[in-house]
Amino acid sequence: MSIRQLEELKTEYENVKAREQLKERVYRIMKRRSIMKKIVNVAATAAVIFSIFVGALNGVPAFAQDIANISGMESMVKILTFGRYQVNDGHFSANIVTPKIEGLLDKELQDKINRDFKESANLVISAFEKDYKEIKEQAPEAHMGVEYNYQVLTDNDDTLAIDVYLLNIVGSSSTTHKFYTINKKTGELITLPSLFKENADYVNVLSEYILSEMKRQNAAGENMFWVEKGDYVEPFLKIKPDQNFYLNNEGDLVICFDKYEVAPGASGSPQFVIPKNIIKNIKME
Template sequence: MEKRLEQLREEYKSVPIPKELDSIVEKALQHKPKKKRIVMWPTSAAVAAAVLFTAVVNINPDAAQAMSKIPVIGKVVQAITFVEMKEEKNQSSIDVKTPALSGLSNHELEDSINRHYMKESKELYREFMKATSKSKKGHLSIYSDYETVTDTSDLISVRRDIEKTQASSYTQSRYITIDKKNEAVLTLKSLFKDDRYIKVISQNIKEQMKKQMKEDPNKIYWVEEDDMTEPFKSIHADQNFYITDQHKLFISFDEYEVAPGYMGVTEFKIPTSVISKLLVGDRYIR
């Protein structure tokens, strides 16, 4: 097992990261999986060295245990912690756990997702190093963790949280949802017949916002016209989302995206009855 981890370290330092994740994911979905070695955390050698030696890097025991299961039949698709960066410098700190997916037969798809996670971590580390340079005073805190929010026989949804604090804090959550059986990354658009879902979901969210504010005066959403803020008008076609183990759709907004900072990351459960006629099927949402 130690030899395998060392091999992964070397692969991690030697394989270049692709410029765009989406194109690789799309390409992977158009081809049948091929048998090949699993390459996790590829990146440029220079940045890899910075991450591995400047920061404190740990291989989580759970990750090692999960990786040891990868070659056997009946693999389990799951999210594991492969790299963790921790460092304090010039009154700034970084604590970033980088997740990795393991267990997909489509190694190209798995690798592209994991490269994307590593690319995010690299960007966070670069931001930390910039804040702690000689010309900066620091006072930046970067924290990132992840959680598997849905794990069924059909689906896995992983949320990655990134929190940055410098005078004030900002938190964002990013979800990735995968059809385990078909080994496909689900997008919000892929769940619906056409783009009517954008208007329908947006209208339902506005109704929920108004209802919540009426019931709880402590809740505020930017849903009405105001001189101070831009009101929420519509979700994006690729709005952040996840699907629960009860097959329900949740739409997620980053901190400050549709509400004041104290509201944090906000989520809305979309009633299936509202979108049922727009769905391509009931495999995922019902």
């Protein structure tokens, strides 16, 4: 690794560490509201953490009830745009979309997910408005933006996969994701453990493949994953049992990481498509 690359890593690391005091204030707020216990806790946490760095309202922005079905969906399971909040004053911008799921057989789960979608979006909006005065006073000429939105990744006869993401732009950009994969035939939410046989060691099987692929890409000069212990970052060792994932249109398992989770910001939000032969012995039939 070159001196320039090390300096870039050091700069990114120090920028992240510099935000810890602001993050601490956000965590205290979230603890009171029990947001961390929600299904979309990752997206909600990121939404508040990163929205601390944005703000600015000219007048009172209006909510737009833009409800639209995703085209081409033949199943009753679908994702809608329930609400939209937009601000743009030239220096600061916000585009905050509230998604809504319909068609799940488990109505209690459906209501919980939709409630969390709404609470997460409202939390981003609240933090955006509250911090406007503070940020504007400190850096009136700053250019900052936040986007909380969703993207349909897979939509076929069997599966609907959705990425609910929070993009923050302040100098550089930071992105966090929460993925939802739904079995359209049963209307059930698919979890990572549910894809594998009972007691299968899927964490280590997936981690070993991903680590080998990270090292391969590093050696080929394709990427710069953190796979060795260094002065500024912890190396990737293994995925979390509930690691972000989705099933693509070919039915392949795709393991996902947030920006800065396993690599420098230039690597974006890395994803690894797992070959079927890697998990064929432990996959649920």
